Amino acid sequence: QVQLVESGGGVVQPGRSLRLSCAASGFIFSNYDMHWVRQAPGKGLEWVALISYDGSNKYYADSVKGRFTISRDNSKNTLYLQMNSLRPDDTAVYYCAKDGVRGDLVGAEGGYFDYWGQGNLVTVSS
Amino acid sequence: EIVLTQSPGTLSLSPGERATLSCRASQSVSSSHLAWYQQIPGQAPRLLIYGASSRATGIPDRFSGSGSGTGFTLTISGLEPEDFAVYFCQQYGSSPYTFGQGTKLEIK
Numbered sequence: 001q002v003q004l005v006e007s008g009g010g011v012v013q014p015g016r017s018l019r020l021s022c023a024a025s026g027f028i029f030s031n032y033d034m035h036w037v038r039q040a041p042g043k044g045l046e047w048v049a050l051i052s053y054d055g056s057n058k059y060y061a062d063s064v065k066g067r068f069t070i071s072r073d074n075s076k077n078t079l080y081l082q083m084n085s086l087r088p089d090d091t092a093v094y095y096c097a098k099d100g101v102r103g104d105l106v107g108a109e110g111g112y113f114d115y116w117g118q119g120n121l122v123t124v125s126s
Numbered sequence: 127e128i129v130l131t132q133s134p135g136t137l138s139l140s141p142g143e144r145a146t147l148s149c150r151a152s153q154s155v156s157s158s159h160l161a162w163y164q165q166i167p168g169q170a171p172r173l174l175i176y177g178a179s180s181r182a183t184g185i186p187d188r189f190s191g192s193g194s195g196t197g198f199t200l201t202i203s204g205l206e207p208e209d210f211a212v213y214f215c216q217q218y219g220s221s222p223y224t225f226g227q228g229t230k231l232e233i234k
Contacts, residue, residue, distance in 0.1 A: 045163075045171065045214055047223040061222050095170055100182075111218025112161040114182060116170035 002026040002115040004096050009120035012086055022079040022096030022117055030054070030074040033099040033110055036081050038092035039119075048094070049081065050111075053103035064090075086124045093119040128153055128217050132226035138234040145202040147229045149215035154195045156219035162191055162200045165228075166211045174213075175200065207233075 008020040020036075036048040049070040050059045058070050069082040079096050096117040101110030129152040139145055149160065158178035163171040173182040175191035178198055188203045202209055210233050215226040 044227045045216070045225040047216075047225070050223075059221055100173070100176055109157065109159070111159060111223055112173065112176045112216065113163075113171075114173045114176075116172075119170055 002098065004098065004115060004117035006094065006096055006117040006120040009094065009122045011123045011125060013126050014087055014124055016086055017082070017084045018086060018122060019083070020081040020094055020096075020120055020122070022081075024077045024079065024096075024098070027098070029072075029077040031102045031104050033101075033103040034070075034072060034079045035097045035099065035113060036070060036079075037095045037097050037113065037116075038090075039095070040089075040092045043092075046092075050099075051079070083122070086122075088124050091122060091124050093121050095119050127222055128155065128220060128224050130215055130217060130224055130226035132213075132215060132229045134229060135227075136230045136232060138232050139205055140234045141205050141207055143205050145200075145205055145209070145231055147200040147202075147213055147231075149193075149198040149200070149226050151196045151198075151217060155198075155217045158194050159217060159219035160191075160193070160198050161216045161218065162189075163214045163216065164209075164211050165214065171214065202231075205231075 003025045005023045035050050051070045067085045071080045097113035098115040099110040100112045100114035101108050131150045133148045160178045162175040165171040179191045190201045212228045214228050
C-alpha cells in the first residue's frame with residue numbers, strides 16, 4: 001500500500017532553515033509528480049510546491065517562492081522541502097502528497113492529491 | 127489565482143440525512159479539474175472526488191460530485207457517523223492550485 005512518511009519538522013527561530021523529508025513506498029515513485037501542502041493551526045489548506053516526476057520542473061506558491069526549494073531523489077524514493085528564511089507565518093503542519101496522475105505519461109493532467117503523509121509540524125518562533 | 131468559496135461554513139445535520147456542499151470559483155475551472163477532500167481533526171485530508179465527479183478508490187457511493195465551470199457540489203446521501211468532518215474543495219486547472227476555506231459538517 002502507498003505510504004508517505006514525513007520527517008524533519010520541529011521548532012525553529014525566525015530567519016533560520018529547516019529541511020523536511022518524505023519517504024515514499026508502495027508505488028513507483030519516479031513515475032509521479034509530488035507536492036507539499038501545508039495547513040496553519042486551525043486554518044485551511046495551502047498548496048506550497050510541486051516537483052515533476054523526474055525533477056525537471058518545479059513550481060511554488062508565491063508565499064514561499066525564493067525561500068523554499070523542493071527536490072527529490074528517485075534512487076531513494078524521497079521527497080524534500082528545504083525551507084530557508086523561515087517566518088512565523090510559515091508555522092503549519094506540512095504534508096507531502098502524491099499526485100493522482102502519472103506524470104511520465106504524455107498529456108498527463110494531474111494536480112490533485114490521492115495520498116497524503118501524516119503531516120509534520122513546523123513551528124517558527126523565537 | 128482562482129479563489130474558491132465554500133458554503134455553508136458549517137452544516138448541521140443528523141445521521142441519515144442528505145448533505146449538499148457548494149464550492150464556487152472566481153473564474154471557470156478548466157476541464158472540471160476540481161477535487162473534494164475530507165479531513166477528520168488530527169488527520170491528513172483524504173481524497174473523495176476528482177475531475178468534479180469521479181470517486182476516488184475506496185470511496186463509498188453515497189459520496190457524489192457534480193458541476194462545471196464556476197459551480198460545483200459535493201453531495202453525501204444518507205450521512206453516516208464517520209462522515210461528520212471538514213470538507214475542502216480544490217482546483218487544479220490552473221496554477222497556483224487553490225483550496226476553498228472548508229465546510230464543517232457537524233452532527234445536529
